[in-house]
Amino acid sequence: MNEKASTYLKLRLVLFASLLVLSERPLLSNDNINRSLSREQATEDLSIYFELIDKQHGNPYQFISRSAFLDALNTTIDNLPEQIEFKAFEVTLSKLNNLIRCGHTIINLDANLIKSASEANHFFPLPIALIKEQVYVDFEDSTIPHGAQLMAINGQEIGEVINELLLLTVTDGFSQAKPLRELETKFGYYFFLKYGAYNSFEVTYLTPKGIQTKTTISGVAGNQMLANNYYRPVYKTNERYYHFTHLDAIDSLQTLVLTLNTFQANPDWFAERLSALYDQESKKFEFDNLVIDLRNNEGGDRRLLTLLYQFVAGEHLVDPSNTSIRSNQIQFEDYLLGINGAVGSKEAIEKAETYLNQHFTYANEEGFESAEQNWYDTFDAGINWQGQTFNGQVYVLTSGKTFSAAADLARILAELDHVILVGEETGGAHIGRTANMLLNYDLPNTHTMVQIPVIYEEFVNANKQNEGRGTFPDFHITQTYPDLLAKKDSAFEFTLDLIQQKQLQGAN
Incomplete structure (x- = not known):
């Protein structure tokens, strides 16, 4: 692995460390995780979780009614055994949260347990590609060949495995792509959460030539599992996948490719790099086409979004939203860990409450509304x-992992x-989502971390026909199996073909 890739991988591991969990199975030598919860303890944590959702979340009942969610909670509590293993509780809570x-x-597990999990060689090692309801190996360093179709793992039929694991994913509305990409890039984690830790995995698969084969592969450490899932899918060989933000040119197509794998980037750096490709004297760019790849971008700092919009649209970004909160107080302080990544100190709480009371001044039946609509003024990078x-x-390239501020950018640019x-x-x-101010709470018995978003935004200019769904592309292109075998990026190659066709038409 080269130095750039290594640096990128370390940064990715820091970002996704919270995904790692420990098993209660004897395979992990951590007595803390081997414990069981009593029915009373599990009930208390579930009840506190509901209170957090019900009273602090900005719009918890956008896609499910309060009565239906409360019924699901009560059914979950009624079905609790007298003793429930720790990881089984996490599965139960993840399904409820879904x-x-x-x-x-x-939902994230106790941070004190992460280190032991990352060192244990008990995770499924192979990245996968989900293509037309089939599961394929997207990896080369294994006895199972790249492009093999998985049929079963440890005797579990792969279709049943996928259906079970999808119930544990973090979804957003009824987007059909997000759960699939969530599972695709975190398969080893979700398999562990549902089925436990294993030293080895018995895998039944079809080779690319259709020959059914069974073999056993060894588990890997949690960090390596994450590295495989995020870094090792075969088509991700270009340097642009190793960085948070990357610019590269395809001179033959007069095309600049801007890869934004996150919005946790420096707007100053971006402005400088773009300026270098612009001739102030002639007022011309060094490229005719711009490809913005948002497929692995799960959001972050909106300042880069506002700068990008100026560059593409030539005007200040105005994206009005009707914005509301359910409570202008930070509640449940005894369980509060932090606010927007900062420690939940008294000073941080006061600052957050001051912000909420400053911007949300109109009371309604559900909480408080803001008179302000264009929130991008708040995210001006200067x-x-x-x-x-x-x-x-x-x-603009999009996928089910294009989320939060990145999904906002795709929606806004699509109107141009x-x-x-x-x-x-x-x-x-x-149409709208709950995000922005994020509160992290600790459940007292399991020390599960629950992240609660506070501010709900309903986008005024969004197409209401897409209610509950994401933004749809003009050309729906997903990875094909032939391209997987050929190590090609289907959506990117399709885009380059569009550019080439346009050039040929222009020449004629």
Whole structure:
């Protein structure tokens, strides 16, 4: 692995460390995780979880009614055994959390248990590709060949495995792509959560030539499992997948490719790099086409979004939303760990409450509304694009992992005449979502961390026909099996073909 890839991988592991969990099975030598919860303890944690959702979440009943969610909670409690193993409780809570269909409402296990899990060689090692309801190996360093179709793992039929694991994913509305990509890139984690830790895995598969084979493969450590899932899918060989943000040119197509794998990026750096490709004297760009790849971007800092919009649209971003909260107080302080990543100190709580009371001043039956609609004024980077608007053709690549602020950018750019979306339905709700201020709570018996988003935004200009779904592309292109075998990126190659066809038409 080269130095750039290594640096990128370390950063990714930091971001996704919270995904790692420990098993209660004897395979892991951690007595803390081997314990069981009493029915009373599990009931208390489930009840507190409901209170957090019911009183602090910005819009918990966008996709399920309160009565239906409360019924699901009560049914879950009624079905608890007298003793429930720790990991079984996490599966139960994840299924309940899935019903809210909010991608910013997240369940993570006790952080003190992460290190032991990351060191244990008990995770399924292979990245997978989900293509037309089939599961394929997207990996080369294994006795199971790249492109093999998985049929069973440890005797569990793979179709049943996928159906069970999808119930544990973090979803957003009814996007059909987000749960699949969530599972695809975290398969080893979800398999562990549902089925436990194993030293080895008995795998039944079909080779690319259709020969059914059975073999045993060894488990890997949690960090290696994450590295495989995020870094090792075969088509991700280009340097642009190793960085948070990357610019590279395809000179033969007069095309600039901007890969944004996150919005946790520096707007100053981005502005400088773009300026280097713009001639102030002639007021011309060094490229005619721009490809913005958002397929692995799960959001972050909106300041980069506002700068990008200026560059592509030539004007200040106005994206009005009706915005509300259910409570202008930070509640359940005894369980609060942090706010937006900061420690939940008294000072942080006061600052958060001051912000809520400043912006949400109109009381209604559900909580409080804000008179402010264009929230992007709040995310002004203080950096403005000084050159000409880029009026060439813009292609935006999307997938089910295009989420939060990245899904916002795809939705907003899709309204421009010179922008074409290619790929999948985004993983972020098109009409509205609950996000922004994020509170992290600790459940007292399991020390499960629950992330609760506080502010709900309903986008005024969004197409209401997409209610509950993500933003749809102009060209729906997902990875094909022939391209998987050929190690090609289907959506990216399709986009390059579009650019080439346009050039040929222009030449004629």
